[in-house]
Amino acid sequence: MLAEVTERALAxxxxxxxxxxxxxxxxxRLQEMLQTMCRARGAELCPTxxxxxxxxxxxxxxxxxxxxxxxxxxxxxxxxxxxxxRTDEVEVTWRD
Numbered sequence: 001m002l003a004e005v006t007e008r009a010l011a012x013x014x015x016x017x018x019x020x021x022x023x024x025x026x027x028x029r030l031q032e033m034l035q036t037m038c039r040a041r042g043a044e045l046c047p048t049x050x051x052x053x054x055x056x057x058x059x060x061x062x063x064x065x066x067x068x069x070x071x072x073x074x075x076x077x078x079x080x081x082x083x084x085x086r087t088d089e090v091e092v093t094w095r096d
Contacts, residue, residue, distance in 0.1 A: 003033045010041055019046045025053040063090050070094030 002024070010018060018038055024030060025048050038045040067073075072094050 002030060003037055006034060007037050007041070010038075010043055015043060017044050017046055019048070021048045021053065023053055026050050060085075067094050 006018065009015075018034060020031065020034060031045070031047050034047075035045045070093075
C-alpha cells in the first residue's frame with residue numbers, strides 16, 4: 001500500500017527523487033519495493049541511513065527550539081517522557 005501511494009505521489013508531482021526517512025525507512029523490504037518502482041518511473045530512491053531512522057530526535061529538538069523561541073517553557077517537574085511520542089501529536093501553541 002505504501003509503495004502504491006508513493007508511486008501516485010511521484011506521478012502527480014513528477015518528482016525525480018524519493019527521500020525515504022523515519023522508522024519506515026528501516027524496512028528493507030519496503031526499500032526494495034520502492035527501488036523497483038523508482039527504477040520503473042526513472043526516479044532515484046534516496047533511503048536515509050538506518051542510523052538516522054530510529055527516532056525523531058532532530059524533529060523533537062526543533063519543536064523544542066520553536067517553543068523556547070516563543071517563550072513557551074515547561075517546568076521540569078511538569079514534564080514527562082513518552083516513548084514513541086509522535087511529533088504530529090504536539091499541540092502547536094507557539095505560532096498562529
